[in-house]
Amino acid sequence: MEVDKGKGEAEETRKVAEADRDTVTLKSSDGKLFEVSKEAAARLSTVLAGMIAGGSIDDNGTDLKQIGSEALENVVDYCNKHANSIPSAALISSSISFNTAPFKEPEEWERKFVDRLSHDALFDLVEAANFLGMERLLDVTCHKISEMMKGKSPDQIREVFNIKNDYTKEELEEIRQELAWAFYDD
């Protein structure tokens, strides 16, 4: 019983120490460790917020087996940049505007953040943002990908998204005729 109590106290001490820390350590699927601000992680990710509140953060690196090191590095980078950014006037004013759309346009730094990513890195980051419940990062990455469809023909979109055309030629021709207005600038 004594030993058990000692173990319990040690566990308690470790949890207190962990609670005092300003950062949490995350471990990617390939075993790399990343430090991220606890405040930013809790604010930006519903999943990490839940883990922090529930005490299930591992001091030696919380396992995120679904996320690769490159994507996790980008997640951490985004959290750190977000913590340092000051909400723009546009974001503040939009909250009291008549247009109550929940989606807010990415800020300049968010645009730059996703613009520098490769195609694969961007797609991996979308999945990571979704897995971690990072609504804002999902907004920004999905917005970027939706912009990649802008002004493109179905052929060009397939190329960007690496998608195989499973329509027959006849099916496509028929649909194009029916919906000619959507292809006015092809």
Place this chain on the structure above:
Amino acid sequence: MLWNPLTNACAVVSAPAAGQQGRTIAGYAHPVTGRFHLLHSSDVTVSDDPDLVAPITDRILGARTDARTHQPPCMELTEELIEEIFFRVPTDEPAYLVRAALVCKSWRRILCDRGFLRRYRVFHSRTPPPLGYLHNLYFQGPIPRFVRTSAASPAFTTPPSLVHNKSWRALDCRHGRVLARTLKHDDRLVVWDPMTGDQKHLSVPAYPNGRSYNGAVLCAAAVSKDDGPDGCCDHLGSCCPFVVVFIVADADRTVRASVYSSETNAWSAPSPAVHVDHLFDDRPSLLAGGAIHFAIVGGKSILKYNLVGHRLLVIDTPPPPPPLPADFALDMVMTRTKDGGLGFAAVVGGCVYLWTRTQPTGGWAQHKAMETPNVTDDDPTTSGVR
């Protein structure tokens, strides 16, 4: 046979006589309207016997089920994330989503899903943007009757019945349908769905002493909903039934209303009459609080038609704000308030005034006013926020 993939409704059309050689069809749904379009056909024996039709129905619906479970080998992202990306496509660029539907069959399936379209609308927290407007300025003038408000708006083809008549007037446009009246030769009301091209011709209710008229078209589902049509029907496709309200004023300004229902394909008997001081204004009607509201020339009163109860009522508009005299003819616009009731808006001295109905007294409350950024007024005593 036609199949609407959104409703699973099937209908046999132009079926050859039993035992004759006919064709079964396969096709796709229009990503915006959900209308089913013929793609290719194959020869089979078709019968109007339900037992023989059923296997064809099953084949088409079965194919749909297979498509739902089919996972394309090429897609990098899950369907959930593809949806998230489609949500971020701007609402004022409908062509993007149509093009996306042509990328692969699984994308088309996502985009044609009624649940996706509903979530897309919720995501953008607002009603779909207008694709354009119809005007009655010139019957055959230099301005096209349909004016696009987005570069990607479809170029709707006016129904031949209206083009041939040349003189027609758009009375109303609501829930994806246009109500027009042909003015010469053949006097008719035409209900036209610009997205599908479908049209329905109605006889004009007979009012021998009619001097002034107006009309409204709305989804039948909105009739029984006091809080407006949002949520009760998303008006995808032309499958949902509709209602036309037609009001006529006699020379002595006695007004009656007739209602057409597409479900019964008949006009109702005229409603009990009410008296108005002036004839109808040309502006479109407003649906709010379970009633259709028609503007009356002069702006001092409006005509309210209760959808449930088939009853007309004349109600006074709010008095103009001081220092304007009470008899000042203020150009007021009917609006729908956030809670779905009737309201009014007017611009006076560079300010927008809004009025809502006060309950239970039935008076008007001016409860909000704001300065209009684009309306200037040189008189400092009449501008500013009140």
